[in-house]
Amino acid sequence: MFCPADRPERFASALARADGVIIDLEDAVAASAKTAARGALIDADLDPERVIVRVNPVETPDFEADLATLSQTDIRTIMIAKAESAERIARIDGRYRVIALCETARGVDAVERIAALENVTALMWGAEDLVASLGGTSSRKPTGRYRDVARYARSRVLVAAGAQRKAAIDAVHLDIADVRGLAREAADAAASGFAATACIHPTQVAVIRAAYRPAEKQLSWARDVLVAAQREGGVFTYRGRMVDEPVLRHARTLLRRAEDGR
Known part of the structure; x- marks a missing residue:
């Protein structure tokens, strides 16, 4: 489950409800709040085995600040936002296990090269940034189902991860009230071979767990x-x-x- 890094009061409850927590230093935190969010992360008492930190894209100055922050903690699993460059990801400090979030057109295009990197342990995809990178305005049809381009990216990331025997994580379902849609997508993810589905709200956890639990x-x-x-x-x-x-x-x-x- 994603949790904004500038909301440290939510860290413990998120860990109590989900199997793992992705503390977000990227899109969930305003630029003006990133320094304070990094301080909160350093001060937090977190289980490093159950915490992932989504850091800013490797091309940005914020990425170096994020890694400097993590060096002061025991957390060693990072999620690279907008992962696009296999070359730059390969040069990340070897202390860190990397989950590559391929959520742009360039990231999906490079997913096979990224998946093959030794320091990459898992892949995830994202629909909204992908469509934005293409100049689109919506990842879903009026019915709530993904558009073909999103389904293509989802499949491409899953196959690339599977080819390297690495885990694939399905994207979040942004419509919190759409429980039926979440259940349908999580069930499809489990049947297709995804290792997990990410979420953004505590009420989504039970729905996802039920979908992954065989009848x-x-x-x-x-x-x-x-x-x-x-x-x-x-x-x-x-x-x-x-x-x-x-x-x-x-x-x-x-x-x-x-x-x-x-």
Whole structure:
């Protein structure tokens, strides 16, 4: 869950509600408040294993100030806003694990090179900055569904992450009241292979967790098909469906996700 860095009074409650917190030094903090926000981050008592800090783009002076701030903390996972240059990301201090936020046209175009970097551990995408970088005005249709260009970027980031065996994080759902839309997108993210979905409000956490938690019917199928695979071996038919190794991998993923969610 994202949390503005200039609202330190929210840090503890965010960590209590979400699996991890992205403390935002970029868009969520006005330029005039960034210095105070960095001071608040230094003073905060945070679990470095559950905190990510979204820093400003590497091309900006604020990026160096952000890293100087983090050097005074134990936090070592950073999210690079508007990640575009694989060369510059590769030169980041090796102490930091990088989540590259590919949210511009140039970032999506470079996503395969960024994903291949040794210091990049995960990728995320963002719809609004992407559309703004293209000169557009909205990432979604009047129905609330993503426009094709956003869906393309989402897929490209997911595939690039998967090709490098790294995690992909799905974008935030900005319409907090649209619970149905969030649930639909989070369920699609989980089924497609995203490792997580980011959010911006505490009420969204439970919806996302439910979407990633396999239903009992799915788990029953997964257990049964894996037992059948031990008996049958090779390719076989189960409940009218052909089953081979990719299908068995789906089943193992469901069981692993259920185990991880406990």
